[in-house]
Amino acid sequence: MVQQERNPGMPLDMGIINAIRVNKAATERRCGELGTRRMVTGDYQLAWLMRAISCMDLTTLKGNDTPMRVFRLCEKAKMPVRQDMIKKLGKADLTAAAVCVYPARVKDAVRALKGTGIPVASVATGFPSGQTSLKVKLAEIRQAVVDGAEEIDVVISRDKVALAQWAELYDELRAFREACSGATLKVIMAAGELPTLTHLAKASMIAMMAGADFIKTSTGMEEVNATFPIGMTMVRQIREYYELTGHMVGFKAAGGINDAATALVWLSLIREELGVEWLNSNYFRIGASSLINDIERSLWVGLTGMCAARTYMPLA
Numbered sequence: 001m002v003q004q005e006r007n008p009g010m011p012l013d014m015g016i017i018n019a020i021r022v023n024k025a026a027t028e029r030r031c032g033e034l035g036t037r038r039m040v041t042g043d044y045q046l047a048w049l050m051r052a053i054s055c056m057d058l059t060t061l062k063g064n065d066t067p068m069r070v071f072r073l074c075e076k077a078k079m080p081v082r083q084d085m086i087k088k089l090g091k092a093d094l095t096a097a098a099v100c101v102y103p104a105r106v107k108d109a110v111r112a113l114k115g116t117g118i119p120v121a122s123v124a125t126g127f128p129s130g131q132t133s134l135k136v137k138l139a140e141i142r143q144a145v146v147d148g149a150e151e152i153d154v155v156i157s158r159d160k161v162a163l164a165q166w167a168e169l170y171d172e173l174r175a176f177r178e179a180c181s182g183a184t185l186k187v188i189m190a191a192g193e194l195p196t197l198t199h200l201a202k203a204s205m206i207a208m209m210a211g212a213d214f215i216k217t218s219t220g221m222e223e224v225n226a227t228f229p230i231g232m233t234m235v236r237q238i239r240e241y242y243e244l245t246g247h248m249v250g251f252k253a254a255g256g257i258n259d260a261a262t263a264l265v266w267l268s269l270i271r272e273e274l275g276v277e278w279l280n281s282n283y284f285r286i287g288a289s290s291l292i293n294d295i296e297r298s299l300w301v302g303l304t305g306m307c308a309a310r311t312y313m314p315l316a
């Protein structure tokens, strides 16, 4: 599909922000319906699992990440599923959407992915807590871009949300967007650390007004990460923003997504709430450090009707 013009953002409109309210009970009720009807099966399921892979930011965010671990992850991003399976699935090739690493590992990933067209995403701005100065946050973004990251996953200042400092939040995100220059800006809401779904919805709208290309649920390190009520709240703001401006903003679900069945529910949430136009890597990502193997095993089961032996396909 043709990619739309990048979201340019818009001036902060407090009238819109003040009017945002989320009905938690209704949101949870709606989420309870997900995955219970109209789920894809058979060949369609295989196609959807492949879609999930092509929308995946393969991630490693560990204190003990080394160039070798990043190299191995990049090899997995280039060939996420065994070659013979890809052939059986009737695909010419299949890759992950991006590889996501800490800033110190960007150069390793850029080197490993050279010539593949797979972008490197760097977390930044004092990930995961964001508890550092604006000056340091901006320097971190700029350095990651200089090192070759094409996508920057920034964290919001949760204190600004808790204190309802909406203008300050907008200004900071605007500055992040400028520091990214041409790189894709993904704004992590760290939703599990925000007081309510209404705060999350307001912060999501502000991120889009400030020019976010994607809004992302979580760092993967909060106590509560990518839940469906969190995702539902965010994608509904994406829909509002689209109706307001005509700009499609992407959505990234991240944190604790580690089985194929859950990944499929995320895909159906996007299809039902935003439409199939969003179901590609320009507008939808799943950030995950341990999902790919379960999807690979599910593809195997779908292709052969048998479970893969531990020795044939690693469990993790």
Ligand SMILES: O=C[C@H](O)COP(=O)(O)O
Binding pocket: 059, 061, 100, 218, 219, 220, 221, 254, 255, 256, 257, 287, 288, 289, 290
């Ligand atoms: O951005 C991606 C997340 O950090 C991944 O979280 P996970 O390790 O729970 O899959």
